[in-house]
Amino acid sequence: MPPVKLFQFRHSPFCEKARLLLSAKAVPYAVQEVTPGVGQVDLFRRSGQRQVPVLQDGDVLAVGSVAIARHLDSKVPEPPLLPVDPQARARALLWENWADTTLAHGARMALLQAVSQDNHLRKALLPQATPTPLRDLLGALPGEMVSGVSQLLTRAGFQQLGHALEQLTTLVANGQPLLDAQHCVADVAVAAQLYGLKFPTAAGAELAGRGVPGIADHPLFEPLFAWRDRIYGAMGRGDLTPAPSSDPDNPASTPGDHG
Ligand SMILES: N[C@@H](CCC(=O)N[C@@H](CS)C(=O)NCC(=O)O)C(=O)O
Structure with missing residues (x-):
C-alpha cells in the first residue's frame, strides 16, 4: 500500500x-x-x-x-x-490561478448545464457509491427537476468561455507547453479544467469524448483537446486506464x- x-x-x-x-x-x-x-x-x-x-x-x-x-x-x-526561474515561476502561478478560478468556473457551469440536459452524463457522473436503482432513477428524471442550473450560464457567460478557449487553442496550436519548453503546473492546471468540457480517455469509457455540446464536438477546439491529450500522455495518463x-x-x- x-x-x-x-x-x-x-x-x-x-x-x-x-x-x-x-x-x-x-x-x-x-x-x-x-x-x-x-x-x-x-x-x-x-x-x-x-x-x-x-x-x-x-x-x-x-x-x-x-x-x-x-x-x-x-x-x-x-x-x-513550478519553474525555478522567478519570472517563469510568476507566469506559471498566474496561469494556474486563472485556470483554477476563471476557467474552472466557466467549465463547471457549462458542464452543469450539459448534465441537466443529458441523462447519460448525469448517470455517469454520479458518485460510485450511488446504488443502481437510485442511479437509474436520477438518470431518468427531467433535467430541470434534478437541478435548477439551466439558467446559470448565460449566453454571455458561454460566449466568454468560448472566447477564452479560442485564445487557448491559438496558444497551444503548435502543441507546445504554455511556458518555455517544459510542461509545468500551468499546463496541468489548464488541462485539468478542460476535463468536463470534453472528458479524456482517463475518465473511463462511459464518459470519454463526451462533454459540453458546442465545445466537445466543435472542430475549432480539436487542437486544444489534442494538446490536452498530449499532456496526459506526457504525464503517463494517456492510456485507457x-x-x-x-x-x-x-x-x-x-x-x-x-x-
Ligand atoms: N482551491 C481548491 C478548489 C477545490 C474544489 O473546488 N473542490 C471541489 C470539488 S471540484 C469540492 O470539494 N467541492 C465540495 C464543496 O465545496 O463542498 C483546489 O485548488 O483544490
Whole structure:
C-alpha cells in the first residue's frame, strides 16, 4: 500500500489536477473516494475544511491542488512543477490561478448545464457509491427537476468561455507547453479544467469524448483537446486506464498504481 493517499471526488477537475501532478512526479498513491456530504464530515475532521483534493503523505497533509503541487515539488524536485526561474515561476502561478478560478468556473457551469440536459452524463457522473436503482432513477428524471442550473450560464457567460478557449487553442496550436519548453503546473492546471468540457480517455469509457455540446464536438477546439491529450500522455495518463479509485466503505482496498 503506497504511503501517499489522495482524498478525492472521482470526477472533480481539481482532483484530476492532483492526479496529473502525482503522475508527473511518478509518485505512487492510493485514492480514497469521499462521499459527497457525509464523507466531507470526516474530511473536515482531518483537514479543517471540506473540499477535495487533500493529499496525505505520512504526517504531511496538503490541502487543495496548489498545496499538493508545492508538496510534490519538495518531495520530488525533478521535474519541477513550478519553474525555478522567478519570472517563469510568476507566469506559471498566474496561469494556474486563472485556470483554477476563471476557467474552472466557466467549465463547471457549462458542464452543469450539459448534465441537466443529458441523462447519460448525469448517470455517469454520479458518485460510485450511488446504488443502481437510485442511479437509474436520477438518470431518468427531467433535467430541470434534478437541478435548477439551466439558467446559470448565460449566453454571455458561454460566449466568454468560448472566447477564452479560442485564445487557448491559438496558444497551444503548435502543441507546445504554455511556458518555455517544459510542461509545468500551468499546463496541468489548464488541462485539468478542460476535463468536463470534453472528458479524456482517463475518465473511463462511459464518459470519454463526451462533454459540453458546442465545445466537445466543435472542430475549432480539436487542437486544444489534442494538446490536452498530449499532456496526459506526457504525464503517463494517456492510456485507457481510468484513475484508480477505491470503495468509499473500504478505503484501503485499492492501491493506486499511477505514476
Ligand atoms: N482551491 C481548491 C478548489 C477545490 C474544489 O473546488 N473542490 C471541489 C470539488 S471540484 C469540492 O470539494 N467541492 C465540495 C464543496 O465545496 O463542498 C483546489 O485548488 O483544490
